[in-house]
Amino acid sequence: MTPSLDQLDLQLLQALQLDGRAPFSRIAAALGVSDQTVARRFRRLQTQAGLRVLGMTDESRVGRSNWIVRLRCTPDMSERLADALARRPDTSYVALISGGSEVVCEIRPRSRAARDELLLGRLQRTPRVIGFSAHCLLHRFYGGPLRWLQKANALSAEQEAALRPAPLDAAAPGTVTVDDTDEALLAALFRDGRTGLADLQRACGQSEDVVRRRLDRLRGNGALYFAVQYLPEHVGREIGAMLWLTVAPSALAAAGHALAEHAEVEFAAAATGQANIIAAVRCRGTEELYAYLNDKIGALDGIRTVETALMLRQIKQLALAPAAVPD
Template sequence: MEREEAEPMPSRALDALDLRLLQCLQIDGRAPLTRIAEVLGVSDQTVARRLRRLRTTARLRVLGVIDESRLGRTNWIVRLRCTPDVAEQLAGALARRPDTSYVSLISGGTEVMCAMKPRSRQARDELLFDRLQRTPRVVSVSAHCVLHSFYGGQLDWLNKANGLAPDQQAALRPPPVEPVTDPLTLEAADEALLAVLVRDGRATLTELQAATGQSESVVKRRLERMRATGVLYFDVQFDQEPLGHEVEAMLWLTVAPAALADVGRALAAHPEVRFAAAITGQAGIVASTVYRNSGELYTYLSEKIGALAGVQAVETALTLRLVKQLAYDPGR
């Protein structure tokens, strides 16, 4: 057990212990503070104090995330080009929708990008072919179906930080997800649990009981089942600036079909990449990336992307402002 630390001064900069704590939460968002403290070799009070500080300085949130693919649903990435005077309003409206998980302003404030998780084909068509197409001052809408994820979801960028030793990670890692061949079906009680967890992944059993009207044992069993089948996992949401990431960019890579798998695997291994997936459309792969500065972005494009066989063209779009990441935060 390490020496008890003094109360840290308010700061947005994250130190090594903060990073290890974030990685602990990424591995198991519902891990008890006592287990996290044991893994990190610090006191329970230190972990609790750090969490409080991170919630303030880095806007830390642990959120439950639904893996739509396990329910037979399809994810979409939508790009909307619009006039500058409506971009923020449009982004805000999309962020408030429950079927969006990511919304950002890019490309000089004339483009909004969002990740959509429509619950049905009817909901998808109503949004893509009706509502968005008729929205005033929206110049164009392009929708790209996510065909295959190379990195992202349960494989979060924090896993590349290497803040924890393998034995520390193993002490926190939940049981492996069961293989599923057919889409799963959620019951009303499952939906009620998820409605709470997507807002607060560390909601107490008492709060989950109140939301479902079921006993603690039933709540635990349903929660364990959704985690075991991969329907539910937990993600950590926080500001990137305290980690020194001043530049965020979306890369749209035009890739020869025969090279999609190789390029995707290469991107997944790059520390700059937070998310990478094969999509429909002219750009066969989209990737979300982070850098300390624009010089690092240039180096990444010229040296790492430029060295990948099969990449024919790259469109780079800087993220000007993140409006929604998993859960809508009007204070962002």
């Protein structure tokens, strides 16, 4: 049986989601424990719960699109295809669903050529793939910088206020331009969001002051956010499901914003395709999932159809753990 995390573990995870680069001393002061306790808990969660803090690029802010792809395979192909997709740097989520015969993944192609090569070429030519659909994400209602941990309510309002980073310049609308130095900084933070300034300086070939200003600018304009990766079964939510909802156009925005408020929802976005909202949910068991579908999804106006697929195995969340990537 997977051990559940205690209240202090959850507080630490939520603190890191509020500010992935917060010093242990600031977290310790807010939680009322010692620096050594926070450091020890952090290391234990890394080992036991797969904890990682990752610096993530908001693709929509830098002018790139995200896609959800569904691939129906013959039974002997799905795991191999999922593993291959997980090792690609342009995938951020890969799971086996629908009895293990289907793979769902989120891809973040860095260019139109890369998108076309993958969606129009490689995936459709993959042997023993018998069904394929690709859905461009049009608008994110929940996900990206907003993570489930922010719904965990492990911290008091006073603790949240103490841990929330100081506000930076508000992100202006439109696309953010990133140069090669920014890309090097983003790549280093994706490997480890808590990488120190000296290591970031070496990765970028710039002075510490330049790195600090770049880091503040990327966070301020919304191109960079921090996400906490962990094994969801450790917080008692062992059942994951993907939902494909067909919603009346007039009710699309209202349904999406309602989903974002649901405690079970990890991700929700408007998308292209027959199902115009895609969501990912986490529940404590199948009865809770049933109650969620019946009580909360069933109460939304404008819902025409709902397709539900259980996640059998999550291969990749945001990144593979380093030990899982072969040499």
